[in-house]
Amino acid sequence: MATTAERVAHIWRRLGFGPTRADIEVGVASGDPAGLVEELLARPPTGAAAWAFPPVTAEWDWTSASRFVERHFANMAHGANPVQERTAWILQGLVVVSAEGVNYQQMAGHTVFLRDRAFASYKALLRDVSTTAAMLEYLSGDKNTRFHPNENFARELCELFSLGPVHPVTGEKNYTEDDIKEMARAHTGWRLTWPPPRQVLFDPWYHDSGTKEYLGGVHPDAGVNDAAQVIEAITQHPSWAAFVPEYFYREIVGLDPAPAVLAELGDVFGPEGDLRALVEAIARRPELLSDAAIGTRVKSPVELVCGLMRILEIQDASWLGVMWRMGSRFGQHPFFAPNVSGWPSGTAWLHAGHLVAWSDLLMPALWWRDSGGSDVPAEQRVQPLRDLYAGSTRTSVVDNAISLAGLAGVTPSTRAALEAFAGAGSWNHARAVGVLHLLLCSPDWFVN
Amino acid sequence: MPETEELARRHFLRSLGTIALGGVGGGLVFRAFGGPGAGAIEGMLGDPLPTGTPILVLVDVNGGNDDLSTLVPIDDAWYYDKTYGHGSLAIPPASTRLPAGLPGYGLHPSLTWLAERWNTHHDVAFVLGVGQTETQEFSHFVSESTWRTCVIGRREPTGFLGRFNDRVHPGSLVAAISLAGLHPALVGHDIHVLGVPRVEEFGIQASWQWRNDDAYWGAYDQMAAAALTGNLGAASQMIRQTLDAPATIRPAAVPSLDAGLERGSLAWQLAQAAMLINAGVPCQTYAGVLDGFDTHTNQLTAQATQLSNVDTALDLFFRALSEQRRRDVCVLLHSEFGRQVTANGSGGTDHGQAGLNILVGPPVAGAAYGEAPTLDPGGPTRPNRIWDARIPTSDFRSVFATILTWLGDDPGISSEVLGRTFEEFPVFKGGPPQPHPVRVRNPSTPRRRPAP
Incomplete structure (x- = not known):
């Protein structure tokens, strides 16, 4: 339920x-x-x-x-x-x-x-x-x-x-x-x-x-x-x-x-x-x-990107490269439907090339613009990422990342995977963002 | 191999492929691997494909290619007819490229390489009059669904090549490689299609901080091993493939093969296939797509451009294949239907029925097969046509059955995959003597105007 x-x-x-x-x-x-x-x-x-x-x-x-x-x-x-x-x-x-x-x-x-x-x-x-x-x-x-x-x-x-x-x-x-x-x-x-x-x-x-x-x-x-x-x-x-x-x-x-x-x-x-x-x-x-409808639908690339923009409060999609990425990498560009029937749907999106493209788009979103350091100019900072680290410990970061991603919960396997990573090595901004990166590549993010 | 050692090896292979330029805004660069025909890949998923194993590269010529202007019936006056034929859209005989020994036909002027290949290698097959004989479907999307699944009249989640792999390569992560998106013909019950848009970039991207971190990749491993069902399970399987396949895929990269090619173009797609085939990746079924054949307008230019793209891509592909592997490869060009015989008056042609399959590659016995449907309309009401489309003479599944038998080296496989037997063509070498020259069903009468 x-x-x-x-x-x-x-x-x-x-x-x-x-x-x-x-x-x-x-x-x-x-x-x-x-x-x-x-x-x-x-x-x-x-x-x-x-x-x-x-x-x-x-x-x-x-x-x-x-x-x-x-x-x-x-x-x-x-x-x-x-x-x-x-x-x-x-x-x-x-x-x-x-x-x-x-x-x-x-x-x-x-x-x-x-x-x-x-x-x-x-x-x-x-x-x-x-x-x-x-x-x-x-x-x-x-x-x-x-x-x-x-x-x-x-x-x-x-x-x-x-x-x-x-x-x-x-x-x-x-x-x-x-x-x-x-x-x-x-x-x-x-x-x-x-x-x-x-x-x-x-x-x-x-x-x-x-x-x-x-x-x-x-x-x-x-x-x-x-x-x-x-x-x-x-x-x-x-x-x-x-x-x-x-x-x-x-x-x-x-x-x-x-x-x-x-x-x-x-x-x-x-x-x-x-x-x-x-x-x-x-x-x-x-x-x-109904339970039959919840957690079962595969997100399309446009839904993935818009969802990401919402959770990270990204207003300017230019630094995600949507104009060139959405067509050539994902196959779902709003201007370039492949034919008059529109885009594929459902599990047609769940192929390795899709995850490759998505993990690549997460690089500018999570890593390239804001390293978390004090030397990053204010206009480049991605505040939700900074808040995730500042507001978390290695024991609370998984729950905080799940909530930041707008997910009400995740499957036990995803939680266990994230907790294992959160608990390993040193605790810093990169680990907190790493937890979020993994979550955004989890089955729970792609299907919900 | 102990589990920890296996894990370390996988991480090594993953990290081998990428070097980050650190810092904010840094890009990724990729280290070049290997070279053409590089030896066996350490850590490959499954044994390398033994040489001599058939490999199919399906090229989905999407939109309904006008076969009449691809293999042009240069002696048939009905093709040139202004009322019942292509009229001003017809390709003049003088500008076609003549395939030796195939009287009455000329290839579209864009197909320079293909014509040369026919004449010099004798490994190009044209199957004439191919179409859907049990239905009359003019919709792209219904027709595409039918040929990709080989199932008529009900929704079917699997494609015919997917069902082949279910039987021949059960459980493989790399048996079905899609070169653009996820091709429905490759989808199986057990086989998860591997989308490889680019060999060199294949793999999950990670920040430099975590690229070599066991805990990081261990988290992916856990998500990929999750016992999930439904779409969540499919997503987990996607992670598994993307995690494990780079060790097989990435070392196959040969940057020179796609250098300068337009990303995603057919030439680009086939360059990726060539890299993987040369490396012996255990995959017998590749699928690529080229859109742009739905020539309701501007057909002369649009088709010339797209056929030129096909021709160039095939040329580059066969040159990129290693000597060792080239002899195992057959390319199939298939479109959902041909086009109507009468030009539509707006510079194009509308959806038809019978079309053309082209097979090319060393295993192919070069010839024309099947029967060309007549172009004679039979009178003003065009009784010889379905509306204005030629009536198919061969079911498309006959071609697929032929290919499946060859791919599986098993006379029973095609009926298992297709649900029944179909007459097969002796397209592959080693079969009975080839039918030659082309037979024409209801041969056209000498040119005459139908009575008004």
Whole structure:
């Protein structure tokens, strides 16, 4: 049976990017995990002013894009509304655009686009994203003409963004190849201006003005509104109420929803695709706080880094090298989804290369910036590390490190390993940080 | 070996690899090891792979490579047809590279090395018309899942190469090496995939204070030995691998082999494989990935670039392999599907069905295998196509069965792994005479416009 502290930590991990020590202390003091859920859900949404994204100054400007991505990490780690941050990040893995196909300015625009809509209507989100410059370019929408329909967007819209290939309960195929071809016709006519910055325009000359038949319906031409008409038809499909609710449930709870639960969530999601209501309903499900859900989910690289930034109070992600590390070392860069299905999940992250990359990222975080000496300039000091050493003895350091890491407890094997190391050799700053380093490479940190 | 001695040896091997530049902000530098074809690695996990043992390097050509413009049917008017073929996207016959003895076909102009290899080494095989014959799946992700698991219609956690290793190398920490992330085809029930993004950097990084500290590494050992289950157990296993595998992996590093290559590129990935193969690491299955073949637009440029990357990577790879090991290695290029025959009008092609497998390496009997699906649409309603895709003539599992039989040197292994038997191709040397030239199912009629 999970303790209150474990439940509090768990809530912070699933509805945000992990707890700090203070978060756990406050949650435990209240003694009411369900109350914490409500407190997080009730936080007011944040907006562009709070996000303070710096502009990406040119299509492929690496430096300003780096500042943007670093700010993105800071927002995810420290944003005033963790649930909104979490929801926006889930959306980024669901409605995917990648710098494998579009430029950094468009990626920044897409990131903000999703953050703006984290608590809005998913139906409206899909309608809008159908004709953003980023999505048109990424999934060939700007090349889709009545003369030669291009199926790329229509296929991924159905398969990855809204319905899935089959109904999750019945296993029925959700659409046919003919549906895809007809929907592609409906999306024709959208173009991008040249030269950059690329503006979106609807050109009737390229639009297929015939009647289209898809998803069991006959749809007379609606011209510029044809794309919205496709979304309307998708929301009438039986899998509309299942696919996105199931996706969010898996992301937040970490389990597969029972059919009855999925049906309930589908009702909440509704034809408009109310994301806020969906997330709230999932957060209030008893399964979220069940022992089956706690301590079982594998963190993704972005979750690892954001969690680290929270516990060490790192505001500036530049010194973690997120812009170059997250893609080439971890394979999870917010700008570089490998393909339109987003990133892997679960045990796909648990391979040796992952631990190599993670232990390498811990070097600047724990060792290079602040050696613990008095000669380190104030702006380079990592105060939580100094506090860990100053506030601990070799007998208390393990508990203090566990609490600093926002873990409510660890498995006996991890505790024994840390205690053995803490008790060996000399006691100093490096040993205290060494204990934390080991903890951050333990199974308990990767899976929770 | 006494336990303490074993521990000390492991720590020595770990510490051997890294030298820290001490101080705040210091970087890490790595000591170079060994050299090409260095002798047996002391402390290797398992015995070195005996020479003569087959080694597969799977290259996942991801996105759906347009096979028609890879091995170009230069004599087939339907490929060049503006209405029912590639039209302006078609590769002109004059710019292809002609494989000797394979009339009617030319290789994409980017495949310089491959064409030369075909002509001089006779160890390149093209398997035509490969696809999924039991399903018609146009989704990348469903199709990828199907070929990687070889299981249709249900979720399957293991990949076909993982199940092979479950049987042939049970319990090994290094039997399945993934060169980019964790390749699903390698995942087994008992086999934990070893991700090796770079041989030279492989290992847990530690601060200089603890790099040679027994208590520090002892703590990792304890966490790796924990009796945990589920995902916690998988994380513990990850630590075990990352802790123990460096003694096998790191000494294989040959910095010159990936010097100057783009990190993570296919050439980079295959350079890591070459180092490990040369060192005799007991692994028969490597997997790398190259994305970028989903050419809905800009196909002429995009495919040329990616095929050039493949060609360069293969060239560097086979040159990097030692003489001793090269003869054991086969590279398989596989994509989730081919592309549609008719260009989509936006400079690309959409998802198709039948595609092409390419196998290359000294064990391969160079030839074209299988049957090329017809390009003749059969009329305006295209009855010879699935929508606009060619109908596969060979199930992809026939190719995999062929490879598994070769890898395992066991005629029963493929049916164990795949759940049933499949017709196999005589792709590997020592088999019956090769089918040659290419057979075409429903051969195209001379060019004619279908009746309106």
